[in-house]
Amino acid sequence: MRLVVNGETRDFERASNVAALVETLGLDLRKVAVERNLEIVPRSLYLATGLWDGDRIEIVHFIGGG
Amino acid sequence: MNAPILGQSGLSQSGLSQSGQGFAAESQDAWTVAGRSFRSRLIVGTGKYKDYATNAAAAEAAGAEVVTVALRRVNLSDPSQPMLADFVKPERFTYLPNTAGCFTGEDAVRTLRLAREAGGWDLVKLEVLSQTRHLYPDMEETLRALKLLVADGFKVMVYCTDDVVYAQKLQDAGAAAIMPAAAPIGSGLGIQNRVNIRLIVEQAGVPVLVDAGVGTASDATMAMELGCDAVLTNTAIAEARDPIRMARAMKHAVIAGREAYLAGRMPKKLYADPSSPLAGLI
Numbered sequence: 001m002r003l004v005v006n007g008e009t010r011d012f013e014r015a016s017n018v019a020a021l022v023e024t025l026g027l028d029l030r031k032v033a034v035e036r037n038l039e040i041v042p043r044s045l046y047l048a049t050g051l052w053d054g055d056r057i058e059i060v061h062f063i064g065g066g
Numbered sequence: 067m068n069a070p071i072l073g074q075s076g077l078s079q080s081g082l083s084q085s086g087q088g089f090a091a092e093s094q095d096a097w098t099v100a101g102r103s104f105r106s107r108l109i110v111g112t113g114k115y116k117d118y119a120t121n122a123a124a125a126e127a128a129g130a131e132v133v134t135v136a137l138r139r140v141n142l143s144d145p146s147q148p149m150l151a152d153f154v155k156p157e158r159f160t161y162l163p164n165t166a167g168c169f170t171g172e173d174a175v176r177t178l179r180l181a182r183e184a185g186g187w188d189l190v191k192l193e194v195l196s197q198t199r200h201l202y203p204d205m206e207e208t209l210r211a212l213k214l215l216v217a218d219g220f221k222v223m224v225y226c227t228d229d230v231v232y233a234q235k236l237q238d239a240g241a242a243a244i245m246p247a248a249a250p251i252g253s254g255l256g257i258q259n260r261v262n263i264r265l266i267v268e269q270a271g272v273p274v275l276v277d278a279g280v281g282t283a284s285d286a287t288m289a290m291e292l293g294c295d296a297v298l299t300n301t302a303i304a305e306a307r308d309p310i311r312m313a314r315a316m317k318h319a320v321i322a323g324r325e326a327y328l329a330g331r332m333p334k335k336l337y338a339d340p341s342s343p344l345a346g347l348i
Contacts, residue, residue, distance in 0.1 A: 005142060006139040006140070006142055007139070008142065025140075025142060025145060026145040026146070027140060027145050031149060031151055031184075032140060032184065033137075033180045033181070033183040033184035034183075035176075035180060038176075040179055040180060040183050042183065043183065058139065058180075059139065059140050059142075060137050060138060060139055060140065060180050060184065061137070061138070061140050061149065061150075061151075061184060062135040062136070062137060062149075062150050062151060062161060062163065062181070062184060062185065063112075063135070063136050063137075063138045063150050064111070064112035064113045064114070064115060064118070064121060064135065064136065064150055064154075065111060065112060065113045065134055065135055065136025065164050065166050065300075066111030066112070066113045066114070066134055066136075066164070066166065066251070066252075066278075066298075066300030066301065
């Protein structure tokens, strides 16, 4: 499956839902927020939110800022 | 110009008049934004530090309870790189997510909705910039974004120009705090228009914080002497030769300015007035 994650087009074999994608990328579920096709995915729905070819995903976290 | 720069708002909350001792206990002097009370009147940023460990130590030295944070894409090529939350811990500091780098209301709203999901927090700092050279906010767009965010349930602290009229419009639109720039972000030039900051403080029914442009401790003291409820600074600490020491200086500066504001400064006079009595001279 081909996804655009944070602007990068990448192929994923095992990322049928948001929870699986975040885990595949080696990220801590508790420290990120996810947007799928410009819609926020609440953390409680990571498992239930399926992914499809061409989905545009943003995964963000807090960094230093003023 | 005798009873100089005393607005009315600070005194009533301080417990000063109720103490009966003639002085207020510092512990009574908290400020409240959107229903949350803080004792520290210094909010520090978390950008520009050489590493997150220095950042955390500076926030501690500043005595800060609130830190601003930015929201950005995670680095997919290196998910194991250090994370802010591992050093500046959200259990210890209240995160105030910002919209730095946003140039439209829609960008700002999108960013803060993601921040709310990442941190579960509705108290946010709105900044909608106009251009990169001076980083002054686009006030028309800021006001529009504020209305969108308020409608979405956010409690919004608004970075703004020191425009007295716009400050009132922000308050009327439901801003939780007004945060005028003292000078351009990261410039360290200090308060450029004391008159406007004081007028904004006097008319405001919500907290006023000087945000941006503080360069050194005396700038923070001046903001507090003008009656601001708190000061937000980042670069002045992060880019000091010794950030930890400057953080400590800022902590004392804000306390000194607040105390001086509550104490009420002496009137300025044109001529000398001897401190030692002239009577009884030999």
